[in-house]
Amino acid sequence: MxxxxxxxxxxxxxxxxxxxxxxxxxxxxxxxxxxxxxxxxxxxxxxxxxxxxxxxxxxxxxxxxxxxxxxxxxxxxxxxxxxxxxxxxxxxxxxxxxxxxxxxxxxxxxxxxxxxxxxxxxxxxxxxxxxxxxxxxxxxxxxxxxxxxxxxxxxxxxxxQGYTRDEAIKVWQGEEISLPLDTPLHIGVLGHGYSLYDDFISMSVIKKLRGMGVKVYLSEHLPTEGIEKEASTLPKRVFWTLGRKMVGSALYMDKSPDIDGIIYVACFGCGPDSLIGEVIERKVKKPFMLLTLDEHTGEGGIITRLEAFCDMLARRKKRDEGYLPCYG
Ligand code: SF4
Incomplete structure (x- = not known):
């Protein structure tokens, strides 16, 4: 054969x-x-x-x-x-x-x-x-x-149903993987699938967040019509398929009361990411973190930033600070 x-x-x-x-x-x-x-x-x-x-x-x-x-x-x-x-x-x-x-x-x-x-x-x-x-x-x-x-x-x-794309491929092939349990902290994670779901490229950002007690929301878990509706609110249509989905997802997550903060995983050297990341950063009102990765990125730095982001969100939730900007 x-x-x-x-x-x-x-x-x-x-x-x-x-x-x-x-x-x-x-x-x-x-x-x-x-x-x-x-x-x-x-x-x-x-x-x-x-x-x-x-x-x-x-x-x-x-x-x-x-x-x-x-x-x-x-x-x-x-x-x-x-x-x-x-x-x-x-x-x-x-x-x-x-x-x-x-x-x-x-x-x-x-x-x-x-x-x-x-x-x-x-x-x-x-x-x-x-x-x-x-x-x-x-x-x-x-x-x-x-x-x-x-x-x-x-x-x-x-x-x-709540899986990442790489988990969904495994489940589709017959492997049994349980869905992550719900936890008090909910974070939306965005990025091109080929960087986000590749554990080596993303340094297992999703697994690390889950390990820190976070329920992760991904584009795939949101309704397609909702993503498209939010993306269409931009003054100019984004003609990159993945970029449009990411902007739409970020805006949808921003309005969703279930999601406490948003992380965008970008790749160094990516033209679309430099634009889409900027658009999202300017539009969303919830706490937002941009992680840019390349072959030189150190894992220690990523863990520190994820921990700091989660701590900040947990503190805000506890004190019911709402989503006031950090400066006032
Ligand atoms: S430049 Fe950006 S959008 Fe294009 S292939 Fe690379 S990571 Fe993907």
């Missing part, structure tokens, strides 16, 4: 169940790279172009690891847009070319273009191209894709 490698980075956290189910239906064996570790990061930093943001550098490391796993194909889709009139960060558009230029002797790269901004026609063509690469007829490809969509929707339903 032929093997297809899927790197455990970037849109893995959003779409792994879809693509795993798709390739499995067609009889391929899906091989993932390991969860991010120091070697993957070091290799990625060495192989990637200097200007790349941290998650892109890490992705190079994942692809490099897969190269040594004897796979026949590596799945590196060119993500342009996943919904009408909105786009994914431009770094995703050139990713397959950047990776090919940076890592030599790769197995065959499946670089289908995902661009749903212009309707379904182009996407059907790309699926047909994928069929040619895999030597499978179009009818089978369509069947596999419909099956994969069903699996994907069931994974999304799991994520909504």
């Amino acid at each position: 032929k093997k297809v490698g899927i790197p455990q980075g970037l849109f893995y956290y959003y779409y792994y169940p879809l693509w795993e189910a798709f390739f499995r239906f067609l009889g391929l064996v899906v091989v993932r790279s390991s969860p991010t570790n120091k070697k993957i990061v070091d290799d990625g930093v060495t192989l990637a172009v200097d200007e790349a943001c941290f998650p892109i550098k890490v992705y190079y490391g994942h692809v490099n690891e897969l190269k040594g796993k004897g796979v026949d194909y590596i799945f590196l889709p060119r993500l342009v847009s996943i919904e009408p009139k909105s786009y994914i960060c431009p770094k995703f558009m050139g990713l397959p070319d950047m990776i090919r230029a940076g890592i030599k002797d790769l197995p065959e790269v499946i670089d289908i273009t995902v661009d749903l901004s212009r309707g379904d026609k182009g996407w059907q063509k790309e699926l047909a191209r994928l069929g040619k690469i895999l030597n499978v007829n179009y009818r089978q490809i369509k069947k596999a894709y419909n099956y994969a969509l069903e699996e994907y929707f069931s994974y999304r339903m799991i994520a909504r």
